[in-house]
Amino acid sequence: MRRIDFFQKSLVLVLSTFLSVSVNSSPVIDDVEGEITPDGKILITGSSFGKKSQSRPLFYWSANGGLRANLELGRQSWSGDSFNGALSKEVVHPSSKASVVWDHGMSSGKALEWVDYDSSRVYVFRKKYADFDTTQDVAIRARFNNLKGQFRVGQIVKGQKSGATGVVQEIDLNADGISGSIFFNNEIGSINELKSLDFAFGEEMVSETATAINSEGTDQYPTGTYRTFNFKTIRFWAETSRNNVYVGPGYNDTYEMKMTAEFTDGSVWPNDWQVVKNMTPRQWQTEEFILDSGSIDANDARLIVRTDGIENIDRRFKARTSDHPGRYDQIAQSQVSNGAQPGSNIYYDMLYVDDSWHRAFVCDSQKFDECRNIDILIPVEWEDNRISARFRESDLFPGQLYLYISDGNNIVNEVGYALPLAASPSKVELKVE
Incomplete structure (x- = not known):
């Protein structure tokens, strides 16, 4: 009986270990076929990509296509009727043909428009340019x-x-x-x-x-x-109970940003960030915000902020309480409270939002931790071992491109998959079965 008992326990241990490794294994990319061009479509095969309930992202907008959200690639449009901004060619991302500009000195309202979502987890990818200085343009x-x-x-x-x-x-x-x-x-x-x-x-x-x-x-x-110059670079909001979390400069005289969960958990000041995120005047930035609203009265909410590929913070916090139980369900882009100097313009190139942490993206480095130039891909079909995705309509940055996949738990392949002939992206065509 003891031998059988020992065998059963050993089998359980082996199975548990196997399942643990399987659950936590990073995505593996085996092969890529398709067109590595703006708007090009590729087929990615491999394993451990995770199961995504909706293949397409929740929302996708690019100034190259005007003010409206792209409903061919995303599943929903802007969530309100008070869009703030106008098309511009004054300040344009190097890979694009247009941007949308909003003057924060004209109103305390948000730039662009609300994006609503109905999930605990959400992922935001955007490119923006702040043509002002929060320490000077007060x-x-x-x-x-x-x-x-x-x-x-x-x-x-x-x-x-x-x-x-x-x-x-x-x-x-x-x-x-x-x-x-x-x-x-x-x-x-x-x-x-x-x-x-x-x-x-x-x-x-x-x-x-x-x-x-x-x-x-x-x-x-x-x-x-x-x-x-009360600048909030982004704000996640619970409409029903008004609890929210935002990121913005800690003081008027500093660029260093803090994270604040209003009504539920206070602020995380710059000295507690892994790499301090700065308000950076007059420079294009690629930003990622990875959020989970967590549960009520527990420190299990999570916010990850990445700027130009650098992880600034990965923080557990309390997002919901018995007094403020709502799950975050709205996203506001940059916002200024109590005014700013006229001409405090902010420019947006694009915005991608998904109600999961699954994503596919390319960068300029073979190591994920060294990625600095990043662009998101738009998934069209998503299975655990197969993804069909499109490059955005903007120009690809020059040089070798490496492909990365994140599963639904934010686990990314640490070594990128080198895309063939990516150094000449304008005319590359790969065989498509």
Whole structure:
């Protein structure tokens, strides 16, 4: 009986080990056939790609195709009717022909439009360019009350106690008609000097046509002059219970970003990131956000952020609580709260969203950890041992391309599959069975 018992236990151990290895094995690419060209279609065969419930991604949009989402390649369109942005050729990704631009100085709203999803896991891949500097292009605000007269754009406002001066750039008047906010130009006046002389809380502010009392702050925190560029580079939102997680600079005077799970788990500051993600002015960035909303009252949610192939953070956190139980189900692209200087333009090249972590992509390195130039492929059919996918319509970057597959658990083949003749991508045609 002991021998049989020992044999049974050994068999269970062997089977458990085998299943564990099978479950955690990385994807294996055996062969690739097709056209390695813009819009080209390839057939990938191998093993351990994982089972994907929907072959096509949830959402795909490229500025090369205009403002509308591509419903041939993706499964849904934009989720709202308040699209923010216009087609542009002023700043365009090197591989593309157009972009979409939105001025964050014009509104506190998000760029582009919501993308809704209905799953615990979501993957976002995008290319964007911030034509502003969050440490320099700050909104300068002074709230007021007891208004008499009317402030006008272009006027000089002077503080009667502080002696501070600033030029009116925008007036935001409240419904009562006697309170609101003045937003000032960021070049003229004492508030813009290297050692600034600022308006004081409670003092009278005067222009040629108006007077008002400065109410920026409180008696306990008498701010007087408020500077902000509250930039959120992305935000995942639970519509029903308002819990959300976003990524953005930790302070006005720094590029270093933090991650904040509002209402559920607080912030992860830059010193706790693996590689700090920076707000990078005037540079195209390829960004990936890999998220799982987790369960209620547990630290099992997960956010992975990658910038230009570098993993910035892989963090477990609490995304949902009994008071805020909703699962994240909406994605907002960049957003600014409380204003920014006019001309704070952000440009988007493309956006890919999927309600799973499965994906296929190419990069310029044979080692996944060394990938820096990355582009996503668009899957058309997906099985555990066979994937049909299309290259995006944009130009392929020059040189050797390597193919990678991620299964549904974010496990990627560490060594890339070299695509034949990828150094001459414009006219390459491979045999298709």
